[in-house]
Amino acid sequence: xxxxxxxxxxxxxxxxxxxxEELSAQLSNEAVExxxxxxxxxxxxxxxxxxxxxxxxxxxxxxxxxxxMCADALNAGVEILKPxxxxxxxxxxxxxxxxxxxxxxxxxxxxxxxxxLSSAGFDVIDLGRDVPPSVFVERAVQENAxxxxxxxxxxxxxxxxxxxxxxxxxxxxxxxxxxxIGGGPVSRRFADQIGxxxxxxxxxxxxxxxxxxxxx
Amino acid sequence: xxxFSPKERLQKTxxxxxxxxxxxxxxxxxxxxxxxxxxxxxxxxxxDAHHTSDKMSDLAYDVYENTGFENFGIPFCMTxxxxxxxxxxxxxxxxxxxxxxxxxxxxxxxxxFLPDGTIANSSRxxxxxxxxxxxxxxxxxxxxxxxxxGPISTAASIVDPMIFLKQLRRxxxxxxxxxxxxTEQLISYAKLMADNxxxxxxxxxxxxTGEILGPKIFDEYAVYYLNKITDSVHELGVPVIxxxxxxxxxxKPQLQKLHSKVLSVDAIVDLAMLKKELxxxxxxxxxxxxxxxxxxxxxxxxxxxxxxxxxxxxxxxACGLSTSTPLNNITAFTSxxxxx
Ligand code: B12
Numbered sequence: 150x151x152x153x154x155x156x157x158x159x160x161x162x163x164x165x166x167x168x169x170e171e172l173s174a175q176l177s178n179e180a181v182e183x184x185x186x187x188x189x190x191x192x193x194x195x196x197x198x199x200x201x202x203x204x205x206x207x208x209x210x211x212x213x214x215x216x217x218m219c220a221d222a223l224n225a226g227v228e229i230l231k232p233x234x235x236x237x238x239x240x241x242x243x244x245x246x247x248x249x250x251x252x253x254x255x256x257x258x259x260x261x262x263x264x265x266l267s268s269a270g271f272d273v274i275d276l277g278r279d280v281p282p283s284v285f286v287e288r289a290v291q292e293n294a295x296x297x298x299x300x301x302x303x304x305x306x307x308x309x310x311x312x313x314x315x316x317x318x319x320x321x322x323x324x325x326x327x328x329x330i331g332g333g334p335v336s337r338r339f340a341d342q343i344g345x346x347x348x349x350x351x352x353x354x355x356x357x358x359x360x361x362x363x364x365x
Numbered sequence: 366x367x368x369f370s371p372k373e374r375l376q377k378t379x380x381x382x383x384x385x386x387x388x389x390x391x392x393x394x395x396x397x398x399x400x401x402x403x404x405x406x407x408x409x410x411x412x413d414a415h416h417t418s419d420k421m422s423d424l425a426y427d428v429y430e431n432t433g434f435e436n437f438g439i440p441f442c443m444t445x446x447x448x449x450x451x452x453x454x455x456x457x458x459x460x461x462x463x464x465x466x467x468x469x470x471x472x473x474x475x476x477x478f479l480p481d482g483t484i485a486n487s488s489r490x491x492x493x494x495x496x497x498x499x500x501x502x503x504x505x506x507x508x509x510x511x512x513x514x515g516p517i518s519t520a521a522s523i524v525d526p527m528i529f530l531k532q533l534r535r536x537x538x539x540x541x542x543x544x545x546x547x548t549e550q551l552i553s554y555a556k557l558m559a560d561n562x563x564x565x566x567x568x569x570x571x572x573x574t575g576e577i578l579g580p581k582i583f584d585e586y587a588v589y590y591l592n593k594i595t596d597s598v599h600e601l602g603v604p605v606i607x608x609x610x611x612x613x614x615x616x617k618p619q620l621q622k623l624h625s626k627v628l629s630v631d632a633i634v635d636l637a638m639l640k641k642e643l644x645x646x647x648x649x650x651x652x653x654x655x656x657x658x659x660x661x662x663x664x665x666x667x668x669x670x671x672x673x674x675x676x677x678x679x680x681x682x683a684c685g686l687s688t689s690t691p692l693n694n695i696t697a698f699t700s701x702x703x704x705x
Contacts, residue, residue, distance in 0.1 A: 212577060213578070213579075218531055218535065221531065252458075253464075257530075257572075279464065303687070304655070304658055305462075
């Protein structure tokens with residue numbers, strides 16, 4: 150077809166930005182057929198598109214429905230490329246457990262953070278919403294996660310975030326995990342107060358923050 | 366002696382007549398004022414009061430009496446509608462509001478359409494309607510405001526919200542069908558509230574913010590279905606209040622299309638300016654709920670006076686109150702307004 154690798158990657162990126170699920174799958178097949186490195190095709194093609202979608206969301210050009218559709222287009226491509234990723238690259242994924250703190254039902258923000266982090270190459274385990282502090286710790290231990298991420302949209306429930314850190318301290322395992330928090334009423338100051346390692350005000354920034362926390 | 370009873374003042378305000386001073390209210394539902402301070406003082410407690418009309422009306426009266434808000438606002442949560450349509454609910458605790466445990470349907474295409482009147486005839490709705498009846502009979506001078514969870518929020522409380530939000534674009538026909546179904550259910554529920562004495566119906570639709578949906582989808586779904594409910598309630602001669610959460614910057618032209626008698630908005634919005642931009646549309650709001658929770662009574666009082674000076678039509682909290690808001694901050698707010 151005479152398409153260069155870069156051209157293909159940029160079309161893959163556009164397919165994600167334009168929410169085109171089928172096209173994204175089709176182009177991903179093309180990448181496989183051309184024998185390109187699957188990890189690279191995700192990283193430089195699909196994920197670049199998701200990054201741009203995240204920027205459009207920050208700029209108020211895209212809203213939640215659009216961002217979710219971009220994620221579907223991304224996933225359609227990833228599904229195709231995944232089986233071709235060489236195993237040594239697969240193992241590099243850092244694990245994150247994420248959830249909304251107990252008492253709180255607001256999970257739209259958490260879900261966006263999860264989706265952006267997954268697209269940026271993290272292995273994100275979703276604990277759902279209304280999650281008791283002890284469950285964050287149990288699951289993080291079980292999963293051997295690097296980062297515990299907690300979301301809260303309510304002042305009424307945000308103190309539960311500190312409980313997660315207290316439990317880690319009591320168990321003497323605080324140093325085994327990074328803890329990052331976010332959500333409407335949460336601030337950098339609050340994060341510092343409760344001794345969290347990371348805070349970000351939006352899903353896009355959360356990627357940068359997570360990368361820093363794992364030293365990437 | 367006040368010239369108007371609280372009910373007269375609210376009703377006149379909602380029909381655009383001039384009154385001695387704006388009412389100060391808190392409509393219930395999302396904007397629930399049953400705070401911990403009131404409950405521990407009077408002993409009528411949540412989550413109990415969600416379940417029987419006696420307890421619900423007792424607590425609504427306590428809130429009225431202690432906070433100084435000039436209305437009864439019920440129910441105290443946003444789960445009545447979704448529970449009736451099949452979702453499971455966790456009723457929370459004294460401090461924490463009830464929430465949807467799990468949305469019953471994974472997609473708009475899986476929704477089971479129950480007969481019309483399913484919300485209105487549910488036991489939860491009956492509690493609310495009975496409480497409205499009891500309160501409006503016993504205290505005819507105090508307006509009982511019936512609160513509804515808006516059509517988008519209710520739909521996103523019976524269908525998985527992430528799938529739902531995506532389907533607003535991808536499965537428009539099926540999405541419209543579900544929201545229309547929810548809307549009809551809400552209308553028959555609102556009508557029963559009105560028939561049983563509700564002086565006004567207040568609709569809050571937090572999932573339908575401009576920030577979450579964007580202007581196009583906000584217009585296509587939120588404005589259309591909010592108006593459908595509003596029109597039906599207005600036909601009964603009962604005024605409707607609509608509350609839109611969050612920053613409304615990108616949906617201003619859409620707000621102008623709302624048929625409600627008054628528009629209530631969040632603290633981030635400059636109400637005086639919005640009023641001007643929207644052809645002097647009657648406005649309600651918008652003292653910051655964070656200020657009410659964390660500020661001191663003095664600051665609250667000053668901020669209330671500031672709002673009062675801006676010719677806001679109805680004074681109210683900007684959005685949902687935290688249950689740990691101190692009572693004396695709320696009374697600072699209401700007394701600042703009542704003093705004129
Ligand atoms: C939508 C909404 C709802 C929906 C939620 C639907 C859902 N499944 O999530 C419904 C209708 C169910 C709802 C219910 C209630 N709500 Co509500 N709701 C909102 C609203 C308007 C928007 C939240 C939202 O989704 N925003 C969009 C997303 C994309 O943004 P976000 O959540 O902030 O997330 C971004 C960042 O914060 C960040 N982020 C988020 N989490 C994390 C985590 C990490 C680790 C990181 C790094 C970053 C990060 O990244 C995200 C993407 O950029 C907010 C007000 C507001 N403007 O925030 C009120 C709000 C949160 N609700 C409020 C209230 C009071 C309630 C109720 C209690 C009402 C009632 N009386 O019953 C109930 C909750 C019951 C319960 N126990 O939980 C209050 C909370 C007050 C308080 N106590 O602090 C708010 C703040 C409204 C207000 N007063 O201004 N609500």
